[in-house]
Every structure is written in C-alpha cells, then in structure tokens.
Amino acid sequence: MTLGRLLRATVRRGHSVVLDGVSLEPSPGERLAVVGGNGAGKTTLLRLLLGLERACDGVVQVAPSGCGYVPQSVEDSLFPWRSVLSNVAMPARLARCADADARAASLLELIAPTIDPRRSASRLSGGERQLVAIARALTAPGPMVLADEPFSALSPSARDRVRRVLDQQLGRRALVLVTHDRADVTALGARALELTGGHLEAA
Numbered sequence: 001m002t003l004g005r006l007l008r009a010t011v012r013r014g015h016s017v018v019l020d021g022v023s024l025e026p027s028p029g030e031r032l033a034v035v036g037g038n039g040a041g042k043t044t045l046l047r048l049l050l051g052l053e054r055a056c057d058g059v060v061q062v063a064p065s066g067c068g069y070v071p072q073s074v075e076d077s078l079f080p081w082r083s084v085l086s087n088v089a090m091p092a093r094l095a096r097c098a099d100a101d102a103r104a105a106s107l108l109e110l111i112a113p114t115i116d117p118r119r120s121a122s123r124l125s126g127g128e129r130q131l132v133a134i135a136r137a138l139t140a141p142g143p144m145v146l147a148d149e150p151f152s153a154l155s156p157s158a159r160d161r162v163r164r165v166l167d168q169q170l171g172r173r174a175l176v177l178v179t180h181d182r183a184d185v186t187a188l189g190a191r192a193l194e195l196t197g198g199h200l201e202a203a
Helices: 042-050 084-094 100-111 126-139 156-169 182-187
Strands: 005-013 016-024 031-035 057-061 068-070 144-148 174-178 191-196 199-202
Touching: 005 042, 016 042, 016 057, 016 191, 016 199, 031 042, 031 182, 042 144, 042 174, 068 126, 084 100, 084 126, 100 126, 100 156, 126 144, 126 156, 156 182
Parallel strands: 031 174, 031 191, 068 144, 144 174
Antiparallel strands: 005 016, 005 057, 191 199
C-alpha cells in the first residue's frame, strides 16, 4: 500500500525555494522523524502529504483519507463548542466506525486521564488541547499518522507518557513526525531525516 508519496516535489514562495526536489515515501508501519531548523519547510512537507498545499513541480500522491493529523497550531484544530470526547471521536464517526465513542474514551483515558471527556474543548489549556489532538489523531482509522511537533506544549512527564502511548497505539500504522527533539526520535524508534536547505537527507 502506498500511504502517500512525494517524488522530487518542489515548493516555491516568491523567489524562495522551500522544498527543492524532496522525495519521501513512507511504508506501512514505518516511523519517520523529520528534523530541521525553524522555517526549514517541515510543516510544508506534511501539508503536501495531506493535500493541504500544492507543489510547483514533481509528483505528489496524497495520503489516503482517514489518516490521523496533529497540526502544529492545535488551537485552531478543535471544535470549541463540542465536548472533548466528541472532538476525539470525530474522525472515527466520519468513517462510520461503530465503536467511535468507545475508542475515543479509551484513548483519552490513556493520553489525558485528568481531562473530563464531557468538558467543552473551549475550556482546555494549550497543553490539554495538544493531548486531545493526539488522541483524536490516533482515533482516526487510516493507515498513517502525521504529527507536527505534537509534544511541544507538554510537560516532561506528560511527554514521556504520551510517547509511550503513541508507540503502543500506532500498531501497523506509519508515522511521519516533525520534531525539534531528538529524544522523540529515540523514544519512538524512528528513522531520522533532516530537512535543510530545501533538501531531505538521512540524519
């Protein structure tokens, strides 16, 4: 199964080249970590895979529907008028999974045990929203999870716990993780790729 593919994909913004002939093709069950400095194009790479951005050149095969996604700006990714449980269950409900709410409740218990599932998402702190977004991504039934700095707002203890849960709950799903923290790479047993100067290379 091809989960999503970038083949010599190039993205330009004005006279600047953000991605310069980047190729990436995750395999089922593979864990990839994309590292690099601020503004290197890491978020753009994820957005290409999700079909949220277009390449100027190259081939982009968008990831199949139903893949989990943790955006960098989780503040804008939740429905504030819905409950925490409803937000987490949403991907599975859209996919018509019969156990959507049960799956969401189970993941919330593992990832955010101190958050009341009935609480409105509008009342969450930044770290709590990030926990909810991670749980929601894992509830999605697709074959891949894409996560953009998913642990950045978490305390060290919460980060360690959520890494373990993510590691356990991915199963055979692929992971494409954007991170600044090499400890994330080690904890998840990911293959590290560095994005620098628009090029993606083994780190």
